[in-house]
Amino acid sequence: GAGVSQSPSNKVTEKGKDVELRCDPISGHTALYWYRQSLGQGLEFLIYFQGNSAPDKSGLPSDRFSAERTGGSVSTLTIQRTQQEDSAVYLCASSLALLLAGGPKTDTQYFGPGTRLTVL
Amino acid sequence: GENVEQHPSTLSVQEGDSAVIKCTYSDSASNYFPWYKQELGKRPQLIIDIRSNVGEKKDQRIAVTLNKTAKHFSLHITETQPEDSAVYFCAASIRGSNYKLTFGKGTLLTVNP
Numbered sequence: 001g002a003g004v005s006q007s008p009s010n011k012v013t014e015k016g017k018d019v020e021l022r023c024d025p026i027s028g029h030t031a032l033y034w035y036r037q038s039l040g041q042g043l044e045f046l047i048y049f050q051g052n053s054a055p056d057k058s059g060l061p062s063d064r065f066s067a068e069r070t071g072g073s074v075s076t077l078t079i080q081r082t083q084q085e086d087s088a089v090y091l092c093a094s095s096l097a098l099l100l101a102g103g104p105k106t107d108t109q110y111f112g113p114g115t116r117l118t119v120l
Numbered sequence: 121g122e123n124v125e126q127h128p129s130t131l132s133v134q135e136g137d138s139a140v141i142k143c144t145y146s147d148s149a150s151n152y153f154p155w156y157k158q159e160l161g162k163r164p165q166l167i168i169d170i171r172s173n174v175g176e177k178k179d180q181r182i183a184v185t186l187n188k189t190a191k192h193f194s195l196h197i198t199e200t201q202p203e204d205s206a207v208y209f210c211a212a213s214i215r216g217s218n219y220k221l222t223f224g225k226g227t228l229l230t231v232n233p
Contacts (some may be wrong), residue, residue: 006162031219033219040225040226041225041226042124042191042209042213042223042224042225042226043164043209043221043223044127044223045221045222047222048219050219053191056219056220058220060221076198091163091164095219097219108154108166109166109221110153111156111163111164111165112163113162113163114163
């Protein structure tokens with residue numbers, strides 16, 4: 001079946017402009033994640049959505065970053081007033097979420113191809 | 121919060137040799153440890169994972185070991201092949217927050233034919 005898709009694949013913008021990055025998760029996956037991968041670094045957790053629950057925004061690096069997930073499917077990551085240090089690959093992932101007695105437990109995370117953001 | 125250290129940052133082996141990548145974690149409440157492989161220009165893909173109720177897991181040429189006391193886990197690849205060349209990331213997540221993976225910085229593995 002179709003995997004996680006992201007658009008655009010590449011985005012070049014000028015410092016100070018706003019950008020929107022889109023993620024389409026695997027159909028049926030209720031959990032959605034955003035990560036940032038800077039050059040030579042690991043993946044940095046940004047935000048997590050699970051169904052209708054309040055998202056975990058604890059990884060967002062500043063208030064210039066925000067994300068929405070409408071209708072429990074597509075998600076948009078918005079970066080306002082972009083800075084050069086925002087340049088990175090932004091990866092989206094999705095997974096099934098298992099609702100167990102001890103709380104939600106997420107399954108394997110499947111990643112999208114990423115959006116490479118370059119801020120000039 | 122959780123901190124994951126990964127070593128080495130680069131590893132070069134001859135085809136057919138074994139490769140070992142090691143990670144340590146800081147939070148004793150961590151209980152889920154996946155490994156991802158990322159080929160150049162491609163998305164990360166899960167290759168194996170282990171939960172804290174087991175000490176070792178194998179899948180063909182790949183194995184992962186976990187030492188909860190020492191808070192470290194390792195990836196072992198035997199009979200390496202050129203197509204194993206990639207960046208490998210370890211990760212850990214804490215019981216009750218299994219969605220929030222903390223990743224190591226990655227190991228670039230090069231398998232020379």
